[in-house]
Amino acid sequence: MKQLRLWVILGGGLLGLAGLLVLVDFVLRIQGALALISPLLAQGFLLLVMVGVIAAIGYSIYYGHLFLRPRRQRPTPTLPDEKVAVAQTALTALAQQVAQIQDQVAQAALREQSQQLATDLDLQDLRIVVFGVGSVGKTALVNQLLGDIVGTVAAPLGSTTVAATYPLRLPGLEQTLWLTDTPGLLEASAEGPEREAQVRHLAAEADLLLFVIDNDLRQSEYALACDLLKMGKRLVVVFNKVDLYPEADLAAVLAAVRSRFQHQIAPEDVVDVAAQPQAVQLPSGEWAQMDPDLWPLEARLTAVLREEGADLLAETILLRSQRLGSTARDLIDAQRGQQADRIIDRYQWINAGVVAASPLPGVDLLATAAINAQMVVELGKVYQWDLSLEEGKTLALSLARTLTGLGIVKGAMTLLAVGMQVTVATALASRAVQGASAAYLTRIAGKSFVAYFRQGQDWGDGGVSAVVEQQFQLNRREAFIQDFVKEAIAVLDQREAQG
Ligand SMILES: Nc1nc2c(ncn2[C@@H]2O[C@H](COP(=O)(O)OP(=O)(O)OP(=O)(O)O)[C@@H](O)[C@H]2O)c(=O)[nH]1
Ligand SMILES: [Mg+2]
Incomplete structure (x- = not known):
């Protein structure tokens, strides 16, 4: 490319020089011819040519200077319109959200849609x-x-x-x-x-x-x-x-x-x-x-799109990205819910086994045994909260107190004793009832912690009692208790057989 330019400049220079020589020769010939008529006329002609040459040189220097002087720096690109900037920020946030989705198919679909939004904003x-x-x-x-x-x-x-x-x-x-x-x-x-x-x-x-x-x-x-x-x-x-x-x-x-x-x-x-x-x-x-x-429509369309086109596009992109964002949030929430359920499931049967193996002397101790600090830490992690084991313990203890204070421990034991056809009076003595009750309380506690972490480590307006009470109500349907009891008995039998 550079070489080509060199050749072009050289060729152009030679052509210019040849042209100049032809021109000088032409002027001298005319001057010679005029001198034959009158020397004064020839001198006048030469003067005219010289004035012309000087004017041409002056003109080229002036415009050459304009052309060759160092260019002023391009003005910095105007800042993107506020709405466009907001839309761009939303798209970046959306991409981060989409990256958190574990389901590959759902993630790919949402990624494609969010990339489409970015392309639309660009185009x-x-x-x-x-x-x-x-x-x-x-x-x-x-x-x-x-x-x-x-x-x-x-x-x-x-x-x-x-x-x-x-x-x-x-x-x-x-x-x-x-x-x-x-x-x-x-x-x-x-x-x-x-x-x-x-x-x-x-x-x-x-x-x-x-x-x-x-x-x-x-x-x-x-x-x-x-x-x-x-x-x-x-x-x-x-x-x-x-x-x-x-x-x-x-x-x-x-x-x-x-x-x-x-x-x-x-x-x-x-x-x-x-x-x-x-x-x-x-x-x-x-x-x-x-x-x-259609003239009135075409005129209005052109005016509206010229004046507001960029803003309208940014607004729609923002709206579309918010929609995708809420789909992504729902997917992430469902995914976290499943992870949390697996954790709760695991701890509820671990706790059932532990309690059934060495029954507790009093109901009050059951809640403490059922809520494991490690479970709280693991559930926190699912919702992106980094808790220390100490913090987990404090939370576990306060929830255990709430469960006991609200009478949910007794309520749970009664429910399960009935479900296992054991009289309430002898329930405390039954290893199976104690084990199943521990598992059940682990579940209520786990679900309550999920609500707490989902709301940004906040128990909400009704406080911890309202959350725990709600979980207890949600998990006390007869059909659910029957299934839970069946599963508890199966797990405990299996443990006994193994141990
Ligand atoms: N007099 C008159 N009739 C019109 C005009 N524009 C459309 N029509 C008539 O209105 C009728 C419906 O036109 P369409 O363009 O099919 O209407 P549409 O809204 O697309 O209808 P759908 O697709 O069924 O919802 C046709 O018989 C058209 O000839 C108009 O400017 N003047
Ligand atoms: Mg139509």
Whole structure:
């Protein structure tokens, strides 16, 4: 590359020199010819040429200086817009969350979606969803905007059955717009609710919505638009089929729509168009066909997207990343729940074995025996809390006191004694009942600690008692107790056989 440039400069220099020689020769010849006529004329000519040369040199020095002077440093790129920065931060947080998901398939799916968001933010392409009730002319509008027939336009409701997306370029806008035509909403058909859910989902993921109507707003249409506006969606209302209205009526009906949305949508965001005007018969008997007119929509679209495009995109990306984030959180929570369950399961049968092997003299000691500090530390770790064994002990002890204080230890023993068909009076003497009760209390304690760690090491408004009480209520159903007793007996029998 460098060598090529050297050759070009050398060639250019030689060519310039040759040109200069030709020019000097030419000037001298003219001067010679003029000298034959009059020496004064020849001198005048030479003077003129010299002035010209000096002017040319001056001119080249001035512009050469402008061209060659050290360039001013490029201005530092303008800081990304605040919303874009927020969206970028959200995407980084999302990627970290996704990395914590252990299920490979779920992780790959979410990773792909979060990468798609990053690409969308980079590309700056915008998604526009056209929606509205059936037969308002959504497909006609899309066809007309694209200048191409891509979807079926038909009078009966429900002619569009699945959403379809097309790329659209508008003069004056750099980005590609992805225009989605959707099936009509609020149709009284079997597929109605399912379609509505699909369209709502598409609408929620769009950067801009074109809400097509062809009449004064129905209450249901208004309610739908309000829902989307509440979600923070940007909406342009497209009043279609204006060819059907005499001018005076049109002004009134448009004013009515604008006033309905008075507090939510700017008047200029309600535009009137005729996507596919119908031919009308004039009093003379002739047929007149008006041309389609989308100009007000195209002008508004260009203005909105130019001014707000980047912000709208960032807002949608943020919304989409929050959604993915909550899916990721749910997955992580389920994954942690399973890990915690395995830990609780393990400790409950260990404790059952220990207690059954050397029964305790009093009920009060049972809770202390059932809550293992190591279990607390392990459960904490599942929820990313690093506890020392000392801290685990303190927590275990305070929970044991609560279980005893609330009468849950006695309650549990009674439940299990009944389940094992042992009289309550002799329950304390029964190794099996003591072992099963210890396991049961380990479970209640473990589940309570899960709630505590999930809430960020916080027992919540009702304190530790409320959490423990709730877990006891959740785990005392008769069917559950019966299964638990069966499992306890099986585990204890097995231990006895082994020991
Ligand atoms: N007079 C008039 N009729 C129109 C205009 N635009 C569309 N139509 C007619 O309205 C009817 C429905 O048009 P579509 O584009 O299929 O409506 P849609 O909203 O896509 O309908 P679905 O897909 O069923 O929800 C057709 O008969 C169109 O010819 C218009 O600007 N003026
Ligand atoms: Mg359609």
